[in-house]
Amino acid sequence: MPNLKTIQAGIAKLPFGPPKVVVLTGATTGIGSYIAQALARTYASHGSKLRVYIVGRKRERAEALFKFGKETAPGSDWRFVEARDLSLMADVDLVVREIERLEGQGGLEGGKGRVDVLYMSQALSPMQESKVTPEGLDTQLSLLYYSRIHLIRRLTPLLLAAPTPAHCISIFAGSMESAVTPTSLPIGTPSQYTMTTIRNTTVFMKTFAFEALAAQHAGKISFTHIYPGLVDGPVFYSDVNPLWFRVLWRVVKVLVSWYMTSPEVCGDVMVFLSTGKYAAKGAANEEGVVGGVACSTQRELGGGAYGVGQRGDENKAVSYANVRKEDTGEKVWKHTVRTLEEIEKKITASS
Numbered sequence: 388m389p390n391l392k393t394i395q396a397g398i399a400k401l402p403f404g405p406p407k408v409v410v411l412t413g414a415t416t417g418i419g420s421y422i423a424q425a426l427a428r429t430y431a432s433h434g435s436k437l438r439v440y441i442v443g444r445k446r447e448r449a450e451a452l453f454k455f456g457k458e459t460a461p462g463s464d465w466r467f468v469e470a471r472d473l474s475l476m477a478d479v480d481l482v483v484r485e486i487e488r489l490e491g492q493g494g495l496e497g498g499k500g501r502v503d504v505l506y507m508s509q510a511l512s513p514m515q516e517s518k519v520t521p522e523g524l525d526t527q528l529s530l531l532y533y534s535r536i537h538l539i540r541r542l543t544p545l546l547l548a549a550p551t552p553a554h555c556i557s558i559f560a561g562s563m564e565s566a567v568t569p570t571s572l573p574i575g576t577p578s579q580y581t582m583t584t585i586r587n588t589t590v591f592m593k594t595f596a597f598e599a600l601a602a603q604h605a606g607k608i609s610f611t612h613i614y615p616g617l618v619d620g621p622v623f624y625s626d627v628n629p630l631w632f633r634v635l636w637r638v639v640k641v642l643v644s645w646y647m648t649s650p651e652v653c654g655d656v657m658v659f660l661s662t663g664k665y666a667a668k669g670a671a672n673e674e675g676v677v678g679g680v681a682c683s684t685q686r687e688l689g690g691g692a693y694g695v696g697q698r699g700d701e702n703k704a705v706s707y708a709n710v711r712k713e714d715t716g717e718k719v720w721k722h723t724v725r726t727l728e729e730i731e732k733k734i735t736a737s738s
């Protein structure tokens with residue numbers, strides 16, 4: 388497990404590389420906002436080498452982040468892209484079109500338009516009711532999985548335009564792999580809807596989808612999903628949660644404080660995931676990589692698809708080894724593409 392010193396040494400080298408264009412979805416609160424702050428600290432004296440897009444619903448919260456970002460990293464460029472509902476692929480399309488338009492107006496430091504790093508942390512509180520979206524998906528499953536994959540697919544041309552391999556980082560429950568039975572692989576909306584089944588399904592599908600994407604974009608884009616640990620933030624106090632939970636959390640928080648990850652450490656770990664340690668498939672270069680190149684979910688050094696814990700630590704065994712067959716990844720990927728293409732057809736028909 389990389390220790391904090393390694394993590395901080397790794398991110399300290401980033402500003403000496405090429406400038407970065409970073410897109411953050413779900414970043415107007417919580418972990419996404421901690422990443423934005425960590426980016427500003429990392430590029431504090433290299434400001435013009437950083438451009439950040441905050442994609443979200445609440446402009447005033449993004450503006451508070453911009454103030455911090457611009458004061459901390461003078462010369463850095465902060466932009467807001469409004470989203471209405473990221474559980475909808477139609478909304479993801481609008482967001483991507485806007486990023487494309489803005490990047491088309493001029494790349495960072497005279498380079499061409501691109502995205503170097505994409506962070507995705509949009510989600511409902513696990514205690515919140517999750518309805519079926521007008522596009523026919525469960526809202527939470529869409530925010531955690533389908534809309535994130537759709538976003539990656541739509542942003543791919545800009546990710547491929549990055550001068551060094553790009554990174555897609557999805558924050559939820561990477562490496563938290565529950566037992567799966569070979570006869571009922573968790574693909575699609577679970578028939579029994581609970582926090583656990585949603586987590587199991589999301590982690591399973593994302594592991595295999597990221598492996599498929601890493602192979603498709605070998606040498607160009609790396610894919611990581613992470614469990615961030617227990618990180619305090621507004622979501623725990625939100626009135627979308629029942630009153631008993633909000634009261635209980637204030638007590639529990641004190642008792643588990645030794646286990647919790649601070650916003651600063653959480654932000655630093657997330658920025659560390661954009662270093663060469665988490666290399667695109669086949670593009671690992673041990674030289675100069677702080678902490679050594681990571682192993683993928685298939686235990687391949689620099690394999691391009693990573694499922695990691697709260698300090699960016701990899702599992703010590705092949706993910707889902709007990710059910711993994713040659714066509715498991717294909718099943719997940721086919722399901723995902725079919726689901727997204729059906730929705731895309733409906734969007735096209737209605738526009």
Ligand SMILES: NC(=O)c1ccc[n+]([C@@H]2O[C@H](COP(=O)([O-])OP(=O)(O)OC[C@H]3O[C@@H](n4cnc5c(N)ncnc54)[C@H](OP(=O)(O)O)[C@@H]3O)[C@@H](O)[C@H]2O)c1
Pocket residue numbers: 413414415416417418419443444445470471472473474508509510511512530531558559560614615616617618619620621622
């Ligand atoms: N915090 C933890 O301890 C913890 C632990 C394990 C896993 N995680 C996972 O880490 C990720 C981030 O968690 P967090 O604590 O940062 O949560 P958070 O503070 O609730 O952030 C979630 C973000 O998603 C946005 N969002 C929700 N629904 C949306 C929608 N329909 N369209 C657009 N944006 C939407 C929210 O925007 P608004 O502000 O506009 O509502 C918010 O910015 C989540 O996937 C969570 O499951 C967190």
